[in-house]
Amino acid sequence: xxxxxxxxxxxxxxxxxxxxxxxxxxxxxxxxxxxxxxxxxxxxxxxxxxxxxxxxxxxxxxxxxxxxxxxxxxxxxxxxxxxxxxxxxxxxxxxxxxxxxxxxxxxxxxxxxxxxxxxxxxxxxxxxxxxxxxxxxxxxxxxxxxxxxxxxxxxxxxxxxxxxxxxxxxxxxxxxxxxxxxxxxxxxxxxxxxxxxxxxxxxxxxxxxxxxxxxxxxxxxxxxxxxxxxxxxxxxxxxxxxxxxxxxxxxxxxxxxxxxxxxxxxxxxxxxxxxxxxxxxxxxxxxxxxxxxxxxxxxxxxxxxxxxxxxxxxxxxxxxxxxxxxxxxxxxxxxxxxxxxxxxxxxxxxxxxxxxxxxxxxxxxxxxxxxxxxxxxxxxxxxxxxxxxxxxxxxxxxxxxxxxxxx
Numbered sequence: 001x002x003x004x005x006x007x008x009x010x011x012x013x014x015x016x017x018x019x020x021x022x023x024x025x026x027x028x029x030x031x032x033x034x035x036x037x038x039x040x041x042x043x044x045x046x047x048x049x050x051x052x053x054x055x056x057x058x059x060x061x062x063x064x065x066x067x068x069x070x071x072x073x074x075x076x077x078x079x080x081x082x083x084x085x086x087x088x089x090x091x092x093x094x095x096x097x098x099x100x101x102x103x104x105x106x107x108x109x110x111x112x113x114x115x116x117x118x119x120x121x122x123x124x125x126x127x128x129x130x131x132x133x134x135x136x137x138x139x140x141x142x143x144x145x146x147x148x149x150x151x152x153x154x155x156x157x158x159x160x161x162x163x164x165x166x167x168x169x170x171x172x173x174x175x176x177x178x179x180x181x182x183x184x185x186x187x188x189x190x191x192x193x194x195x196x197x198x199x200x201x202x203x204x205x206x207x208x209x210x211x212x213x214x215x216x217x218x219x220x221x222x223x224x225x226x227x228x229x230x231x232x233x234x235x236x237x238x239x240x241x242x243x244x245x246x247x248x249x250x251x252x253x254x255x256x257x258x259x260x261x262x263x264x265x266x267x268x269x270x271x272x273x274x275x276x277x278x279x280x281x282x283x284x285x286x287x288x289x290x291x292x293x294x295x296x297x298x299x300x301x302x303x304x305x306x307x308x309x310x311x312x313x314x315x316x317x318x319x320x321x322x323x324x325x326x327x328x329x330x331x332x333x334x335x336x337x338x339x340x341x342x343x344x345x346x347x348x349x350x351x352x353x354x355x356x357x358x359x360x361x362x363x364x365x366x367x368x369x370x371x372x373x374x375x376x377x378x379x380x381x382x383x384x385x386x387x388x389x390x391x392x393x394x395x396x397x398x399x400x401x402x403x404x405x406x407x
Contacts, residue, residue, distance in 0.1 A: 003030020004368045008195065010099040011090070012036065012074065013114075015043045017147070017177055018211060019103035019131045020070040021184025026099070026191065027073030028361040028370050034097075034386055035071065035377065036090065039078040039407065042379040043067060056354040068376040070184075072348065072358060076377035077386045078407050085406040087112045092391050094119045094126060099191055103131040106141045116206040126204040127194040129187055135210035145211050147177035154179065154215030159222050162237040171235070183214040244290035244297060245269075248327065249305035256305065256313045259323040263287060272320035273304055350375040383407050 008031040012023040020035075020043070027033040037043055049064035080086040091114065094100055100119065102109060109115050116128045130136060133145010151157050151173045161172030187209045194205055216223065222233045225241060233241060240246040245266070248255040260266040263286055270279035278284055278300060283293045290297055305313065310326060317324040328336070334345055343360060350356040353375075361370050387393040387407065401407045 002368065003028070003370050004365060005192075005195075006030040006368075008032070008099065009097045010034065010101060011093050011097040013090070013100065013102040013104070013109075014131060015103065016045050017070055017180040018183040018209075019101050019187070020045070021181055022129070022131070022187035022191065023074060023101050024070050024072055025184070025188040025361070025363075026101075027374070028363065028372070029192075030368070030370070031099075033074040034093065034382075034390075035074040035076050036081075037076055037078050037379060039080055039380065039405065042076070042078070043071070045070070046379065053350070053353050053356065055352045061352055063376070063378075068356065068358065071376040072372065073374045074377055075382035075386060076380055077383050078380035080406050081112055081114075083404075083406050085401065085404065087114060089387075089391070089401075089406070090114055091119065091122060093386075095123045096390060097123070097126065098195070099127045099129065101129045101131070101187070101191075105144060106132055106134075106136060120204065120206075124204060125198060125202065127191060127198065127207065128204065129191055129194075129207040129209065131183060131187055131209045131211075133211045135213060136206075136208045140212075147180045147211070148173055150179040150211045150215050154212050155219055155222070156215055159219070159233050159235055161235045163235050166237070169235070178218065179211045179215040182218045183209055183211045186214050186217070239294070242291065243287060244294050245301055247298070249302055251305050251308055251310045251313050254310045255327050256310050256317075257325050257327065258301075258317070259325075261323065265322055266290070268320050269317070269322045272316055272322060275300075275304055346372050348372055348375040351378060351381070380407075 005026060008026070010023060010026050010031050010033040012019065012033050012035045014020050014023060023033050023035065035043070045067045046063050048066040050060075051065045052060040053063045053065060053068060055061050079089055081090065094114075107115075110118065116130070119126055119128060132141070133150060134140035134143055151160075152171070156178065157171035157173055160174060162169040164170060187207070190207045190209060194207060198204055221242065225233055238247050243261060245258050245260050248257045258269065260269055266284075266287070267279045270276050278297070282289065284290050284297050308316070314324060314326065326332070333339060339345070344362075346358050346360045347355040348358050356375055358372070360372055363370060384398060387398050387401070388395070393401070398407075
């Protein structure tokens with residue numbers, strides 16, 4: 001059964017992660033996504049290795065594992081945008097597309113006649129999504145933007161990591177490029193919303209997504225905590241600024257995360273853990289009081305957790321209906337029975353690697369289930385198919401474009 005975006009064609013001119021992440025979401029949802037890449041080189045992230053994708057004989061290929069994380073379901077067309085003929089090909093494709101996704105620096109595509117106004121003139125229904133570090137307006141709009149610097153500028157690193165003075169203290173980036181990924185997610189939502197608007201109005205529009213804006217939005221309650229107090233939040237490691245207990249505790253053989261998101265769960269925990277007096281203690285009876293008296297409660301609970309193993313705590317708290325869990329590495333993640341039952345890890349047939357393990361989209365639909373049949377493309381794998389099937393080029397025309405190194 002076709003996905004919910006079947007029949008939508010996306011022209012993906014983006015590279016690395018933020019834009020490609022949005023493109024992969026759209027491909028997972030059933031859209032036809034045509035990825036435009038530089039001849040002979042391709043997306044920068046193809047070279048972000050090691051590790052590399054292995055072929056069927058276990059040898060390294062030219063594509064990084066990084067590249068495969070954000071390009072499933074796409075078709076690869078190589079086009080030299082520096083040549084007028086290459087620019088003309090993209091204009092032809094834009095005229096036949098519903099969405100164009102790009103993450104060039106501000107103004108770069110306009111120099112090639114591929115800016116929003118240029119393409120709107122030939123396809124007024126086109127939804128043109130620009131993903132940049134700082135957006136299309138403001139004094140920083142011409143600056144390049146990369147995830148690490150945006151995590152710093154956007155406040156993420158100010159609230160991530162152990163406090164200054166603590167062992168290992170200091171600002172930390174998140175373990176994945178969270179600014180890129182969240183911008184790609186916001187871009188996906190914006191594109192779907194623009195498609196819904198176009199269904200009513202018949203008109204496309206320009207979407208302006210910025211890494212900095214998205215990173216700041218991701219801080220959620222840390223922003224509103226600042227607005228409410230006038231004090232910038234500080235790093236507190238694995239503690240939660242507004243909820244207690246909501247943190248890891250050291251069992252006799254490792255750490256267990258306890259997540260008491262309300263007073264009822266806290267009372268359930270105290271009953272199951274054999275310390276009901278801590279639920280009745282006025283210092284800890286409400287979440288507000290527990291936040292005020294965090295240090296003392298953490299000390300008391302630490303003594304209690306040390307009396308049992310991780311497994312004993314997980315079993316005990318599961319029976320009591322108290323949210324908890326271990327801190328898994330990725331090998332342990334994919335060994336979890338729940339992860340296996342949900343089919344999170346999938347295998348996609350790849351033309352070089354054979355069975356390529358990937359992570360399925362977390363979006364689940366009852367009426368239009370998603371299918372993951374198309375692997376990340378080889379560089380230029382679909383050039384002939386697109387030029388002939390979409391643009392109607394003859395074999396002779398394709399041969400000439402290849403000879404002139406346009407594609």
